[in-house]
Amino acid sequence: MKIYLKGKCNNDCIFCDIDKKRDTLFSQVEKKIEKASERGDKRVVFTGAEPTFREDILDLIGLAKKKKIDIIQLNTNGRLLADKKFTEKIIKAGANYFKISLHAILQNCTIIFPEGETVLIKQLEGLRI
Numbered sequence: 001m002k003i004y005l006k007g008k009c010n011n012d013c014i015f016c017d018i019d020k021k022r023d024t025l026f027s028q029v030e031k032k033i034e035k036a037s038e039r040g041d042k043r044v045v046f047t048g049a050e051p052t053f054r055e056d057i058l059d060l061i062g063l064a065k066k067k068k069i070d071i072i073q074l075n076t077n078g079r080l081l082a083d084k085k086f087t088e089k090i091i092k093a094g095a096n097y098f099k100i101s102l103h104a105i106l107q108n109c110t111i112i113f114p115e116g117e118t119v120l121i122k123q124l125e126g127l128r129i
């Protein structure tokens with residue numbers, strides 16, 4: 001099951017069509033995980049906006065793990081994965097599959113990365129970890 005978390009992102013891609021005005025509530029995500037578990041889904045995918053940018057992401061991952069979901073996937077831009085301690089926490093919580101989107105190959109692609117070149121470097125660091 002794919003779960004759209006919506007809410008904020010630390011990128012600002014010009015083509016993004018995710019609703020960033022408000023997060024999907026914790027209780028709504030909880031219901032979706034329960035539904036996935038009840039019907040025997042093997043995989044839960046946390047996606048857009050940016051799962052790692054959400055304060056309760058460790059709890060959400062933990063919930064999926066508690067419900068015995070085999071594959072707990074994050075679709076992420078990978079920026080915050082450059083923080084090794086944070087990545088270790090996410091993995092310890094139960095995330096075991098990462099789909100990392102690199103939306104630009106130019107370091108100065110300000111259309112996607114308003115902060116400029118450091119963003120792509122962070123993403124690549126995240127990939128390395």
Ligand code: SF4
Pocket residue numbers: 009010011012013015016017018048049050077103
């Ligand atoms: S990284 Fe993904 S969620 Fe974030 S702005 Fe870009 S397309 Fe949207």
